[in-house]
Every structure is written in structure tokens, then in C-alpha cells.
Amino acid sequence: MMGNLAVALITHGRIQTTLTKAKALRPFIEKIITLAKKAEAANDAARKLHFRRLAISRVRDKAAVAKLFDELVSEFTERNGGYTRIYKLGQRIGDAAEMGLIELIDGNDEGYSKKPAKKAAKPAKKAEKKEEAPAEEAEAPAAEEATEEASTEEKKPVKKAAKKAAKKAPAKKAAKKAAKKAAKKED
Numbered sequence: 001m002m003g004n005l006a007v008a009l010i011t012h013g014r015i016q017t018t019l020t021k022a023k024a025l026r027p028f029i030e031k032i033i034t035l036a037k038k039a040e041a042a043n044d045a046a047r048k049l050h051f052r053r054l055a056i057s058r059v060r061d062k063a064a065v066a067k068l069f070d071e072l073v074s075e076f077t078e079r080n081g082g083y084t085r086i087y088k089l090g091q092r093i094g095d096a097a098e099m100g101l102i103e104l105i106d107g108n109d110e111g112y113s114k115k116p117a118k119k120a121a122k123p124a125k126k127a128e129k130k131e132e133a134p135a136e137e138a139e140a141p142a143a144e145e146a147t148e149e150a151s152t153e154e155k156k157p158v159k160k161a162a163k164k165a166a167k168k169a170p171a172k173k174a175a176k177k178a179a180k181k182a183a184k185k186e187d
Contacts, residue, residue, distance in 0.1 A: 002028045007064040009084075010072065014103035022086045022100040032058060033083045036073040075107030082111065 005025045008015045017025075032055050039051035055065045076083050082105065089099040105111070 003058065003060045005029075006032060006059050007061045009102060009104065010059075010064040010068050014101060016089065016099060016101050018092075019086070019088060019098040019100035022102040025102060026084050026086065028058075030081065030083050032068065033073070033076055034081075036069045037076060039069060040073050040077060072104070075104075078107065079105075 001021075002025060005015065005017065005021060006029050009025065009029055035051045035055045039048045042048050042051065052065060052069055055069070056062055059065055085103055085105050087101040087103075089101055091097065092099050
């Protein structure tokens with residue numbers, strides 16, 4: 001089955017199949033592409049033939065292997081793995097199987113950009129908040145400012161664990177209660 005899926009992928013460039021089959025096909029086809037890369041890098045004709053025969057023994061379609069070794073391998077010479085990409089398509093209507101689209105990546109595709117490094121300023125802000133927490137309990141006006149700051153900071157994306165810890169902090173609860181009491185007295 002992997003051989004037939006590999007032939008279809010080499011021939012067409014992309015295929016639609018179940019997500020499980022696509023995930024199983026990825027390492028299989030990447031090993032075949034690696035054989036093609038080794039054959040292209042080899043200087044000896046006997047080594048090239050050896051790699052081609054190894055690929056034919058796994059794929060069992062000479063035309064697909066010839067296309068891979070002669071045409072497609074030049075796109076992958078600069079890449080170190082990651083020759084395929086899988087997209088999730090949703091569920092199939094008949095049996096609700098998860099469908100996926102697996103495709104060979106173009107040679108000029110740079111892939112996903114690297115995530116930017118996390119800012120070091122965020123942990124420093126958290127440390128400042130912890131220091132301010134005892135002072136907030138003593139002063140009611142400071143409590144009102146703290147609730148305003150908390151509401152603006154809650155709008156920013158925060159990890160769930162940090163958010164839960166902030167909700168459970170007794171200092172913040174006390175500050176919120178003091179702010180509510182002050183608001184009721186003003187009304």
C-alpha cells in the first residue's frame with residue numbers, strides 16, 4: 001500500500017488520502033527521496049544504480065522511480081529532510097475519517113519562518129506584580145489602579161497556568177474586593 005501511495009505522490013506531486021495514511025507515507029517517501037539524493041551525489045555509476053534498485057524494490061514502479069531520480073531530485077538537493085507537507089482537510093462524508101493532503105514541497109520553498117524568541121521582559125513584569133501585591137492590600141486607591149492594570153493585561157494573550165495562578169492569588173482578590181467596596185461607596 002505504501003508503494004502505491006508513493007507512486008501516486010511522485011507522479012502527481014500531491015494526493016488526498018486519510019490522515020493516518022498520509023502520516024505513515026511521510027517517512028516512507030522521505031527515505032526514497034534520500035536514496036535519490038545519495039544517488040545524485042554518488043560519483044560511481046554502480047552506486048547510482050544500487051540506490052535506484054533499492055528505490056525500485058520499495059516502490060515497485062520503474063517509471064515513478066525514474067521520474068524521481070531524473071527530474072524531482074534536483075529540487076531536494078539543498079534540503080535536509082522535510083520533503084513533504086501534510087494538510088488536514090477535515091472529515092470524509094461517508095465514514096467521518098480524517099482526511100489529509102500530502103504534497104511534495106517545492107525546492108525553492110523556505111518552509112515556515114522560525115518563531116521569534118520569547119521576550120525576557122514578561123518575566124520581569126511578573127516579578128514586579130508579585131512585589132506590588134502586598135502594597136495593594138494596604139492601599140485602596142492602589143487597588144483601583146491594580147484592577148485597571150489587570151484588565152488591560154488580561155487582554156494580552158497569557159498562558160492558562162499563569163492566568164489561573166493570577167485568579168487564585170489572594171492579594172488580587174483582596175484588591176478586587178476593595179475596589180468593589182470603593183465603587184459601591186461612591187455610588
